[in-house]
Amino acid sequence: MGTHLDVTMARDEELARGAVEAAEVGAFDWDLTRGRFEGSTALWRLWGLAPGADAGSLLDCLQAADKAVLTAAVARCTPQSDRFACGLCVRWQDGTVRRSAVRGGVSFDAGGTAVRARGAVMDIDARFQESANAEIEASAALLRIAVNAARIGGFRISLPSYQTHLSDEVRAIRDFPPGYWPTMEEAVEGYEPEYRPAIFAAVRACAERGTPYDLEVRLVTPKKRRLWVRLMGEPRRNAEGHVVEIVGALQDIDESKRLEQQLRQSQKMEAVGQLAGGVAHDFNNLLSVILSYSSMMLAELPAEAPTRADLQEINRAGERARVLTAQLLAFSRQQIIQPRVVELTQLVHGVESMLRRLITESIELSLLTSRNVGKIFADPGQVEQVLMNLVVNARDAMPAGGTISIETADVELTPEYAEQHYGVVPGPYVMLAVTDTGVGMTAATMERIFEPFYTTKDQGQGTGLGLATVFGIVKQSSGHIWVYSEPGVGTTFKVYFPRTDLPVEPTVKPVHEAARLKGTETILLVEDDQQVRVLIRSVLRGYGYNVLDAQNGGEAFLTAEQFPGKIHLLLTDVVMPRMTGRQLAERLVGMKPDLRVLYISGYTENSIVHHGVLDAGIAFLSKPVTPEALARKVREVLDGR
Structure with a gap:
């Protein structure tokens, strides 16, 4: 029994010693x-000594500060707390x-005096290095992902030979073959x-004076791709301070440059549109007169009157x-529209x-619908x-004839x-495409085609508003x-x-009545422009x-309060100082619930329209006003049609 126990204990001790050796853990007593300080074979090896050397040399491997750390860690132990741990440099x-x-x-x-310290020593440099290597590899992987996402690569230019050295990413951007x-x-x-x-000047300045450079330039690759890139370089010096090479990066910024140009163009069009809309609004009042x-x-003039012509x-x-003004308003997205579901x-x-x-x-006109x-x-x-303007534009691009194709399709x-x-907002859309086989356009022309008054036609053959009108209508329609x-x-x-799932509403055919447009009802006219007010008053009295007329909301409200009879219709401009037409209408309808309201305006003021779209249930007449159109609309509102 004793012999078997001795053999078992020896085997366990051997296994334990083998496990410790495999784990590269040293032990000391x-x-x-x-x-006296004794260490295991593994400890001698961990501390860089040959087993069997002078035992004192084990502690001599420790620097004075670390020997003091180990001594202090042992000294802090007590019978109640006899464990210690510390880190050492050997x-x-x-x-x-x-x-x-x-x-x-x-x-x-028995007296509580420390007599012996035993412990294990583990070399953490190897584990630290493994962890560091893993972190380096992880960082390199993240860097590779970032480089690919940013479309950026590095290069070196050796001096004074000016030999270039390119990374694989730079070769990919420039369509160079591998190893070139x-x-x-x-x-x-x-x-x-x-x-x-x-580029030559920047590289020379960097090589000769150490001046860094950062340029945005355009290149053409061997595959004929034209793209914008960012070219950056900085000097690298030797111990004497001389520039011995240029290190830098090349980044593909073509996509961001294109978006930047689109944004700049959009902002320019918005600014021009605001100006055009304001001019058109003022012209509408003049044109009404x-x-x-x-x-x-x-x-009133007889056909033979000499002044008739x-x-x-x-x-x-x-x-x-009036047509030009309407085009300006359409371009500036300030034309009041009345959308409905359309196939x-x-x-x-x-x-x-x-x-x-x-x-x-x-x-030839071909419909591919x-x-x-x-x-x-x-x-x-x-x-x-939109369709007519695009077809006219296509026609003018084919003076010798050709084909115009019109296509409709669902797209995502x-x-x-x-x-x-x-x-652009992603989602479902319906596409309307107009294609011609005409003379085509250069890139420089395409950058300006939607600008108002820009035209490539001869003088007198175009206003330059056709495509500008298309642009404005499409944008106002969220397209x-x-x-x-x-x-x-x-x-x-x-x-x-944008595609919609709303049902198509049945259209009501307008009544082309031959009946008289005259009436005897009382109309309260509110218009701040005196010429327009006098004109409309004259036209309505003629019918x-x-x-009753007023030049602002306050005067109109006072007139309505003092007038003893019934007022059948409020005919008001939308944009007026101090009180808008919508605010006036709401106050007067509160006093006279059966009062009908007709708005007139040439401008997309937000009191009756939102983003250029007329609010539901609003009766509206667009400026410039003409006598018959005014009389028809007034009669229509009074009759409740």
Whole structure:
């Protein structure tokens, strides 16, 4: 029994010793009374000594400060708390310093005196290095991901030879084959000519004076890709302070540059639109006077009157100005629209005959429409205007004839597409595309085609508002327009309207009545522009109405309170100082619940419209006002139609 126990204990001791050796853990036994410090074979190896050397040399491996740390850790132990732990730095005989972690316990005699300390020592340098290597590898992986996402690569230029050294990322950006090492001249040759002098000058200044550089330039790759890049470089010096090479980075910024240009263009169009809208609003009041008085005078003049032709020319010029003003308002997104659910394919076929009258016999019109296309929420008249303007633009691009194709389709604009096109919201859309086989456009022309008054036609052959009007209508309809063109090949305009699932509302055909437009009701007219107010008052009285007029909301409110009879209709401008037409109407309807209201304006003021869309249930007449249109709308509102 005893022999078996001895054998078992010996085997366990051997296994334990083997496990300790495999784990690279050393052990020590420190006789505190005699100062003798003994260590296991593993400890000698961990502390860089050959087993069997002078035992004192084990403690001599510790620097004085670390020997004091171990001594203090042991000294702090008490019979009640006999465990200790600390960290040590061990200096090997070759000067290498290794870090060790020490854990152990202290034995005490009957009197409470510390007599022996035993413990284990673990070399933590290897584990620390493994952890550091793992962190380095993880950081490198993250760096690779960041480099790929940022489309950036590094390069070196050796001096004075100016030999270039490119990373794989730079080669990928520039479409260079693997292993290609271009000379300095070959590397710069790939940039567009206008940027090459600046690049050479920046590199020379960096090499000669140590001046860092940061440039945004455009290059053309061997695959004919044109892209914007950011080129950065800084000097690297030797011990004497001389620049021996240039290190730098090349970043593909083409996508961000494109978005930046789209944003700048959008801001410019917005600023021009605000100006155009303000001018158009003022012109509408003037045109109301010009068109109305010329129309009334023409109605009273006999056909043989010598001044009739002159008045007709005035009226025709006013009509042309009215069309231009409407185009300015459409471009500036300040035209009041009345959207409804529209089937785009049906709308295209509805105006097909009119479109054919716009083009010449040498041009073929092809409709590539789908019956299953979704619905959109837009003003039908505005969508028709978009289509007509695009067809006219295509016609003018084909003086020798060709083909115009009109296509409708359901499309899904993805988040990736939206990221590359400023202002686009991803989601379902209905596309209207107009393609021609005409002369096409250059990139410089395409950058300006939506600017108002910009035209490539000869003087007198275009206003430059056709495509600007298209742009404004599309944006006001929450849509998106995209154009692609190649000189000598043709042009495609793609308009995307947001798709809707709302049902199509039945359309009510307007009543083309031949009955008289006269009336005897009392109308309260409120208009701050005196010329327009006098004009409208004259027109309405001419149709038999009793007209009370006021120049602002306060005066109108006082007039309504003092008038003893019934007021049937409030005819008010929307934009007025101190009190808007909407505020006035709400106060007066509170006093006179059966009062009907008709608004007149040429401007998208938010009291009756929101984002240019007329509020539901609002009766509205757009300026400029003409006598017959005014009389018809007044009669329509009074009759409750």
